[in-house]
Amino acid sequence: MNEHYELDDTTIASSNHSSNSPVEGKGEEFHSYTWTITPEQAKERLDKRVHESLSMDISRTQIQMWIKDGHVLVNGAAVKSNYKCAAGDIVELTMPEPESVDIVAENIPLDVYYEDSDVIVINKPRGLVVHPAPGHTSGTVVNALMYHCKDLSGINGELRPGIVHRIDKDTSGLLMAAKNDKAHVSLAEQLKAHTVLRKYIALVHGNIPHDQGTIEAPIGRDEQDRKMYTVTERNSKHAVTHFKVLERFGDATLVELQLETGRTHQIRVHMKYIGHPLVGDPMYSRGTRGLKMNGQALHAQTLGFVHPTSGETLQFQAPLPNDMEELLKSIRNR
Template sequence: MEKVEHTVLEHEKNERIDKVITSLDSDWSRTQVQQWIKEGLVLVNEKIIKTNYKCNIEDHIEISIPDPEALDVIPEEMDLDIYFEDSDVIVVNKPKGMVVHPAAGHVTGTLVNGLMAHCKDLSGINGVLRPGIVHRIDKDTSGLLMVAKNDKAHEHLVNQLVEKTVTRKYKALVHGNIGHDYGTIDAPIGRDPKDRQSMTVVENGKHAVTHFQVLERFKDYTFVECRLETGRTHQIRVHMKYIGFPLVGDPKYGPRKTLEINGQALHAAILGFTHPRTEEYLEFEAPLPKEYEELLEKLRKN
């Protein structure tokens, strides 16, 4: 059973305990958290509380997360776009609109469902619902992901992410015209206190760094390559909005008036890492999806 601890911050004062806890992890639902509270798995200042408890500043919350129930992920035959595979690692190009792993509301049709049909040997570090998943990209972001086929490979790849030695470059189309060719955004990211379903730049957020380079300029838009130094939730989407150039088509962080594209114009184009067994550096590049390329062509013609 995993334990998670949290000290209540000033902006969380007078919030319900279940709301505060749900905001700590995007994978936790309010219903799930309320059940943990009812089962006595949540302590505040070492005492059992009720779901309607209102938090005070400096309250110490301790959550005992129960081990996941034995739940089989249903293997589903899919036409996966695999760029590399051996006995340790799979590199797959995820299409736009596909969720990476099963969660509430997405039990089937995920990348993990397809991977389970493709091969049975995926690492078990992330439990039954996220086998082999080392890192994630959003549902409407396309591009390359590395998947571990055993626990040793999984730990090796995660360590590379922690040590910031993995190459992760994304292609993004943003609103506005960026005047300089290169830039670095170093701004901490955390939950938006006004909208707990969104992330934003906040003083007490987690360290987050994005480097960007302009690839092409249009009248009202800029095509950029973003290199992740850290990997926070929605990092590129939040950082580009923060500097005034939100992603085209982004329903959460972008303007309503945007170009016709289904979801944010963001593609995980380049992925590089050291192979966990051979220690060889591998790098892969996936071309832009057809819809994305056609959008750029329209802008070039205009």
């Protein structure tokens, strides 16, 4: 059986709907971008429009700083972040050179699945934070990569060199990072175009009755708790997750999930939305009794992309971590 979940909670037949929306325009060099505002984009805030149009994982706060410093022009003139775009406006972004990185390289072991002069793919263990943040400046994947690689991309500024996409601290699995700016842009644009293959394995509470389906519901910050995300139409982004049931245990279901988009906490939010939160999720499975795990039972098992230089399609698969395997073994032996 197929199931398609939408925001209004109406059930319709599953489809192959896709929402590819490539960047409207791009300059000749990786650090220069030019867009023409369409009638549909008119009246949007400038910072929001630039954030939506960029392929790279750059925060809206960073974009606001660039606008303030004059790195973003509208029709050749500097404006404020809250400038309301008009149809036909020419928006130009010239990224400043990345600042010197003041991150301590740390000899943290990495499970490297692939590495060359352009890209590195690692299998991240559960509990390891991907990038430094205020209050958490050491012991991260970036600290480890700084030690291991010496030559990471600096396109994301000083706190997240090389990081093209993220997985949560308590999610294990495959993660790619760029080792130069050309590779960074190529990988980021593949993510933007939804051509990167990302499949996850998760154990969720409850019995999902449908063999496969699609969850299509926009995700934004939870206005009651800013650390969390939720399905909402307010200040949200389009989000699509495809799922397939692998095994049922009565009070739990093992599923394969494929991301079409990559919003923060997307799988965790979407599974909670359809009534099947992830086992062990400390944020979205609160109050759920029964099966437990130290961190959500979510593993980024499969990662596939086109190599930035050779054009070869690469695909990698990482086995489930021991804690998930042990949990599944105990469930099967009940």
